[in-house]
Amino acid sequence: MxxxxxxxxxxxxxxxxxxxxxxxxxxVGEALEAFVAAYPDIRPHLYDENxxxxxxxxxxxxxxxxxxxxxxxxxxxxxxxxxxxxxIAGGNFRPVFGGE
Numbered sequence: 625m626x627x628x629x630x631x632x633x634x635x636x637x638x639x640x641x642x643x644x645x646x647x648x649x650x651x652v653g654e655a656l657e658a659f660v661a662a663y664p665d666i667r668p669h670l671y672d673e674n675x676x677x678x679x680x681x682x683x684x685x686x687x688x689x690x691x692x693x694x695x696x697x698x699x700x701x702x703x704x705x706x707x708x709x710x711x712i713a714g715g716n717f718r719p720v721f722g723g724e
Contacts, residue, residue: 625704628703630705639663656706
């Protein structure tokens with residue numbers, strides 16, 4: 625089954641600047657493995673040294689985080705979309721009101 629994976633800007637350097645990639649699979653795990661097979665340099669940005677998805681990477685199917693579904697076993701319909709969304713943190717906290 626054809627599945628589209630949407631690539632965030634931060635990871636496009638590893639996909640020849642493509643914003644979307646089409647892969648085959650019936651669930652998230654299969655689709656991501658096909659994606660990594662096509663673009664092996666992206667593996668360390670998706671998976672940790674133990675083979676688990678990195679904690680800062682959110683994966684969505686049908687606008688729902690797979691962590692609230694069946695994880696990597698979450699099924700994806702033919703023509704469905706997987707969105708990769710890296711968590712962003714950091715910055716400089718500065719109080720809005722009062723002292724500095």
